[in-house]
Amino acid sequence: MPSPGDSGAREQWPLWEVFVRSSRGLSHVHAGSLHAPDETMAVRNARDLYTRRNEGVSVWVVRASDITASDPDAKGAFFESPQGKDFRHAIYYTKSEGVAHL
Amino acid sequence: MVTTTHATATATATAPAAAATMADGDLSEDDRVGLARFLELIESDSRVEPTDWMPAAYRKTLVRQISQHGHSEIIGMQPEGNWITRAPSLKRKAILMAKVQDEAGHGLYLYSAAQTLGTDRDTMFEQLITGAAKYSSIFNYLTPTWADMGSIGWLVDGAAICNQVPLCRASYGPYARAMVRICKEESFHQRQGFEILLSLMNGTDAQAKMAQESVNRWYAPALMMFGPPDDESPNSKQSMEWNIKRFSNDELRQRFVDMLVPQAEILGITLPDPDLSFDEETGHWRFGELDWSEFYDVLKGNGQANSVRVAKRRAAHENGAWVREAARAYADKQAAAAATAAEAATLAQNEMVAA
Numbered sequence: 172m173p174s175p176g177d178s179g180a181r182e183q184w185p186l187w188e189v190f191v192r193s194s195r196g197l198s199h200v201h202a203g204s205l206h207a208p209d210e211t212m213a214v215r216n217a218r219d220l221y222t223r224r225n226e227g228v229s230v231w232v233v234r235a236s237d238i239t240a241s242d243p244d245a246k247g248a249f250f251e252s253p254q255g256k257d258f259r260h261a262i263y264y265t266k267s268e269g270v271a272h273l
Numbered sequence: 274m275v276t277t278t279h280a281t282a283t284a285t286a287t288a289p290a291a292a293a294t295m296a297d298g299d300l301s302e303d304d305r306v307g308l309a310r311f312l313e314l315i316e317s318d319s320r321v322e323p324t325d326w327m328p329a330a331y332r333k334t335l336v337r338q339i340s341q342h343g344h345s346e347i348i349g350m351q352p353e354g355n356w357i358t359r360a361p362s363l364k365r366k367a368i369l370m371a372k373v374q375d376e377a378g379h380g381l382y383l384y385s386a387a388q389t390l391g392t393d394r395d396t397m398f399e400q401l402i403t404g405a406a407k408y409s410s411i412f413n414y415l416t417p418t419w420a421d422m423g424s425i426g427w428l429v430d431g432a433a434i435c436n437q438v439p440l441c442r443a444s445y446g447p448y449a450r451a452m453v454r455i456c457k458e459e460s461f462h463q464r465q466g467f468e469i470l471l472s473l474m475n476g477t478d479a480q481a482k483m484a485q486e487s488v489n490r491w492y493a494p495a496l497m498m499f500g501p502p503d504d505e506s507p508n509s510k511q512s513m514e515w516n517i518k519r520f521s522n523d524e525l526r527q528r529f530v531d532m533l534v535p536q537a538e539i540l541g542i543t544l545p546d547p548d549l550s551f552d553e554e555t556g557h558w559r560f561g562e563l564d565w566s567e568f569y570d571v572l573k574g575n576g577q578a579n580s581v582r583v584a585k586r587r588a589a590h591e592n593g594a595w596v597r598e599a600a601r602a603y604a605d606k607q608a609a610a611a612a613t614a615a616e617a618a619t620l621a622q623n624e625m626v627a628a
């Protein structure tokens with residue numbers, strides 16, 4: 172499924188999801204969405220809409236309809252696998268407590 | 274910039290929680306599971322996200338509130354846009370333009386949030402210009418003097434902030450996130466308004482008089498932005514149970530008045546309410562009765578500018594139609610050209626491979 176809000180071809184301009192990198196060294200983070208006729212205009216609109224106060228040094232736009240999301244109804248089953256696998260976390264290992272640099 | 278839930282204004286929202294309206298037998302197994310999960314999220318003060326199951330009435334309440342809020346931001350550009358060309362200095366003009374641009378942005382954030390609930394922006398635009406949708410009544414007042422730019426910033430944006438800060442914790446994720454962004458931007462709006470009034474109060478007698486008269490006009494309407502008194506706001510209770518609204522209309526109004534009084538003192542402005550007095554016992558400022566007949570009258574469409582505001586919005590929308598069409602046509606043409614070029618490149622490559 173695409174991202175929520177995508178209206179297919181119902182609207183005059185498609186919906187885009189906007190991701191903003193707030194500064195060098197950080198990831199692009201989802202900021203919101205907007206409407207634009209094409210990718211060039213989407214990037215410009217994203218600059219005007221989401222970076223009016225130096226919020227970003229880079230923006231990505233993705234057509235909402237191009238996003239593939241996990242099935243919201245399969246939540247439990249889909250994300251179940253880490254359950255009961257505490258050994259994936261460092262705190263599972265207690266014997267090394269007190270040992271320096273470990 | 275603004276939001277009130279205008280609970281009594283829209284008769285559609287009388288529906289209580291879906292759970293109560295649906296006999297248990299009407300619920301499918303999926304709905305039963307979804308509802309249980311929804312109630313759990315609300316109970317634990319967590320957030321509901323777009324793909325979660327939610328009661329139809331919750332969705333409807335949100336779409337109505339968020340779109341009404343978005344429309345208020347969009348219409349709210351007009352009373353101030355009215356002064357951009359006549360701002361008294363280049364600096365004030367730049368500030369006012371930045372503020373009005375922010376309000377456009379707020380409208381777009383909110384339309385996006387509402388769109389995640391299944392009502393697209395084109396539909397909301399349509400509802401606004403046909404008069405099917407409401408926006409905050411405050412924007413149906415005219416702005417005859419420059420001092421009104423001060424009053425709007427100080428009082429109207431001030432009331433909006435008071436209303437919106439708790440909405441940053443609204444249970445619907447996209448709405449709450451939009452509010453966080455909006456609240457960050459609003460603080461400059463209120464301060465610049467305050468400074469406009471302060472400059473006027475420190476100016477000539479005529480300027481001070483202009484500021485006082487403007488505040489006289491905006492004070493009561495700003496207080497009414499929080500919506501009708503609690504006992505006349507039947508839907509507030511449901512909104513509070515759903516963690517959309519965190520404080521009642523009257524609580525927020527009181528909070529606002531308590532903030533205004535000391536600020537007015539600094540400005541040297543008199544708040545136009547002879548009944549304003551400090552209540553030692555409660556630590557709050559008591560204020561006089563508001564004229565709710567005026568509020569309902571403006572809501573009904575009899576404000577100073579109801580028809581002007583919608584007509585102007587409609588004209589802007591219709592005059593922009595060719596731009597939207599042209600941009601769409603250009604995008605389609607570019608995409609077609611890119612597709613043809615890609616096809617040609619593939620063909621050429623295949624031929625080379627074959628040769």
Ligand SMILES: [Fe+2]
Pocket residue numbers: 274376430459462
């Ligand atoms: Fe504002």
Ligand SMILES: [Fe+2]
Pocket residue numbers: 274275346375376379455459
């Ligand atoms: Fe705003």
